[in-house]
């Protein structure tokens with residue numbers, strides 16, 4: 001079975017109106033909002049990328065990956081005990097099956113969801129640099145102070161009680177490949193964090209689609225969801241925009257050492273972390289895996305320390 005891409009995430013939230021207001025300010029576009037659920041998309045062409053169901057208490061339900069064919073759904077049933085194939089009632093139709101990971105997260109595999117027309121992007125930045133003065137005009141990006149243009153759901157970070165149980169499941173069932181793995185100082189066998197990418201053979205994919213992080217408390221939860229923004233300037237402008245709306249900053253703007261992507265993380269009204277990213281490394285299956293002592297990993301190459309609230 002080959003996973004094609006990450007497609008959507010699903011949460012339960014107590015106040016759909018409040019969640020929608022934040023998500024719109026963050027840059028998501030409303031597809032449907034009624035008494036029962038909120039469905040939002042990016043501007044990149046996926047029919048939807050974020051689902052919130054009304055519930056008394058906020059929680060993370062799970063996520064969905066798109067697969068290449070109906071055969072992949074059938075092998076998920078025969079090889080991994082996925083639920084029977086069902087027609088999806090979400091925008092764009094399609095079919096899907098559901099797996100449950102070792103943490104109780106619902107992992108849907110979906111196929112055949114119709115895409116929608118993509119929103120236009122801003123013009124690409126042309127940067128002048130020493131010796132490479134390629135811009136021929138004045139710098140006039142003309143980007144408004146407004147919610148970000150987001151292009152796709154790129155990755156999800158998960159807090160898990162047991163890295164040793166979760167990593168094999170994501171490798172064996174979904175075929176993910178660890179790109180960078182962190183272990184406890186002095187104990188190379190005691191791995192606690194893993195950034196895993198899709199296996200698309202020689203096709204380049206994001207450095208990670210799933211980040212598995214062993215939680216200190218034994219909880220299973222979503223750590224963050226991350227959407228691709230156009231570039232660093234879009235992220236800095238979104239940062240300012242969210243600041244002006246008095247939302248709670250978690251951490252950013254910074255650049256991670258593994259994956260190289262520029263990140264900026266904010267909290268929604270239920271304290272879920274929403275991240276923008278840009279300029280991620282892209283790897284192929286043959287690029288292998290690396291293992292690091294977590295004590296030697298600087299989490300932001302621009303040298304800001306992650307605040308406690310990044311992990312709480």
Ligand SMILES: [Fe+2]
Pocket residue numbers: 155157224226263275277
């Ligand atoms: Fe991230």
